[in-house]
Amino acid sequence: MKKQSLQHWILAADLIWTLIAMVLAYFLRYGITWYGPAGESFLAFTPLLLGALGLWTVIFSWTKLDGFRRGWHLPAILSQLFLAVCFLIMVLLAGAYLARDFVSRLTLAYFGFLLFVGFVMIRYFVHAILGSKYVIGAVRRVVIVGNGPVAREMASKIERHPEMLCQVVGFLCSADTSFDSRMPGVAGAATTVRTLGVIDLLRDERVDEVIITLSRPGLPEVMNLATRCRREGIGVSVVPHPYELYLSKPELLDIGGLPVVRLHEANGNFANAAWKLGLDVTLGFVLLLLSLPIIAIGALAMIRKQGGLFCRELRCGQFGKLFWMCRLNSDRDCKALPSYELVLQQLSITELPQLWNVLRGEMSLVGPRPESPERVKHYSDWQRQRLNVKPGMTGLAQVYGLRQQHSSEEKARFDLQYMLHPSPFLDISLLLQTVWTLVGRLLRLRGLSTPNTEEAESTTDNLLEGTLPSAHSTQSSAD
Template sequence: MAASESYVASHLADSAAPGSMRHRAFPGGLNRYVLAGAEVIADLLTCVASLIAAYLVQRKVGGNLGYPLQRVLAIGAVQGLFAVLLLSASGAYGGCSSLMRIRETERAVRAAIQAALLLSFVVSILALQLPPMAVLVNVFLMPVLLIFQKQVTHSLTQALHVRGYGCKRAVIYGAGEAGRRITSTLLHSPKLGLQPVAVWSDGSVPASDGLSVLGYRRESAIPVRFEPLAASTLRSLRCNLLIMAEPHLSAAQFEEMKSIANQAGILVAFVSESAAHAEMQQSVADIDGVLLTSPHEHSTSWSYAFFKRAVDVFAATILLIGLSPVLCIVALLVRLSSPGPSLFIQRRVGRDGEFFDMYKFRTMVSDAPRYAVSPVTSSDPRLTSIGRVLRHLSLDELPQLINVLSGTMSLVGPRPEMPFIVATYNDHQRLRLRVKPGITGLWQLSAARAFPIHENIEYDLYYQRHRTFFMDIAILIHTIFFAVGGGI
């Protein structure tokens, strides 16, 4: 059983005796099946509700066409079945949530649109004569309802876990990059039924540090414990699973940790591959019974590149035209608030290390150093009064729509960094330069945006591994809600 994005492979031994290696069920297994079943039912009902709502809109706008509601219910059930099958095929019921639940939104949008379009085709073939307006409303409404329903389901499951229902307790050994990703994944994946209760240091972090959880807001940093791990401590924490989140444990260390877990009577899981190679996928070939594994980079299809560019051009054009009054007003306010130009042009590093000029509304005084660490607090003396407001509302980024049109940036992608910072990158950090930079992205939405990008590249590498057209749509949806929520 894997903890998904965190590269955990569990080798679950029966701890009744130290030498016994009989596999047994992963903690919370039954709970996961119950939750998955409940989620399937909720998805089915949501899809039926979407078609009923679309039908009622049709009746309200187009009048009563004499179309029986019973037939709408039957067609809605078929639509729900399509959506559930598509969601299941994409792994939506697997238990693990992704970083900031972006992939959950991606799956909901993709499955809803595909199911609605598939239903439209079936209705047309069978000549069921479903009102056209109802079909159109359904295509746009179902993704919205699915996203909302899944958010409610996620929140309810978390609330049950807070009260101690359906949740097992896990200890994480390792406070490095892998440990942080595992802890974050478990905290954001209530369907797994595993709650991290403590993190032990493997010596990779300073004693004064805590483990900051990846996510939208810096709501908590889990304290890291540094005393030797002992079976008595695990028993006192009433934990059910020990996760060794250190991919470079020696054989002796591994055996020692496994022995401690056996003495405590709990299961043990461990990281199966280095987080340093997290950006790589594995290609496996079976040659006459011999498995050969070779890492390869994530590649994107021509269709993804084509549609991504098409959406970039279309959306940037519409937004520049539609927001032109706002752009003019902001430019005027910047000029009136302090001496200097309205636009700030700065050289940034794009895809494959190429330089380009990035456009922003000026938020700092005109004599501030052009290339320096960006302000991280609103009290930074370099910021102007209007600049503080623009940064809080992210309006200073709007001129980058020009960059999107020119092709040097995309709507979604890693944030472009300044050359003097990129010059300090190591090989691992330079991996984030393999895709076109964007206005918004996972790092831009996270609490880590208050800290240096290269120290939090998990977000960018995650995006590189999983990027699809529907993931880009999901990130844009999360950006809208994030902006409405006022950020951190």
């Protein structure tokens, strides 16, 4: 199924459910009747229903709420749908107030709850249908030509986008006169295949499409492979060169039959800086007031620590400017932490003092996590792009489970994705996803007794379960 068609079907299902949810909300409020007390018939809610249908269509298109466009990630879907439904209900209430129409707030509360549950179930149902197609093998089998970061990212993207109905079955790496292949049938080992034998290999593996991700796709062997694939009915797709991951927004143009890829730089603007500053100041101040008791409890728990209750760590901020990042005085590298200190770290309570850095303008609530100058000096040009924005207390990498144990390259991959599509909606959604992540850690920590060193390491490993298997440890950095 084409992605555009899938989005239309999900939107249509949302609109149908909106109508059903309004009817159910009315029945829950007034009973199984079309006429409530004081003449409040269901027809009185028709303007609200029409407004909800139109507004949801706009919200759906603007915020990409189908659940698949940025990859299937349930916490992201829950947080985004929750925010969108809350915004919808607030607009409906405001509209009714301005129109001086009486609207039962309980009915709207039922309506909002039903909308949220129904929208989540619609997307989960679609995901289940797509999953069944993978089980029965009704998907396109794909081979990726290349072994660089773009090839690895392509495989990761295909895995996170089940709506593509594609399955990566192997990799081909071009040599001068042959290809190294990695197929499941050879247990992941590399096998050298002559160019003339590649088509036979692809045919044996029932490959439907080849995706070329090489930095030099014009090599004779690669061009020969593409020509032979097309003759055999195997689809050929090409990632254009030069393309660097998440540094630009591509746009495909067709100029008289000649395909042209235009790369737009993902530069910030005054509007983005203004709303982000306003969000950081207002929400940061509120969160600081709410978290003061938690910070105080955490500080009291560590009152016996040498060196004070708080500590400062030198970090690189926006454009590489150095600043002192605040946190509770808990050693991340210590392997034998007491249980209470382990809990403080895993719930990121040790990082709450950084709200002060947010109010000082050195950090943002959402953004790439700041790293030490020693680590930043080893950045590649690609990784340095993450220094173009203020560092944050949380970010896209953190809600996917990446912390100080993971490499800067892995975190930069998520951070640059975030920087390509900044919006207040995304920032608030990531804050909600962070809460989801912390709740998940809290549930895993339940029943934790005082661990010894091995138990502490095991607990940390379990908490990081489900993150990218390719991530590797490097020197420590901020969580």
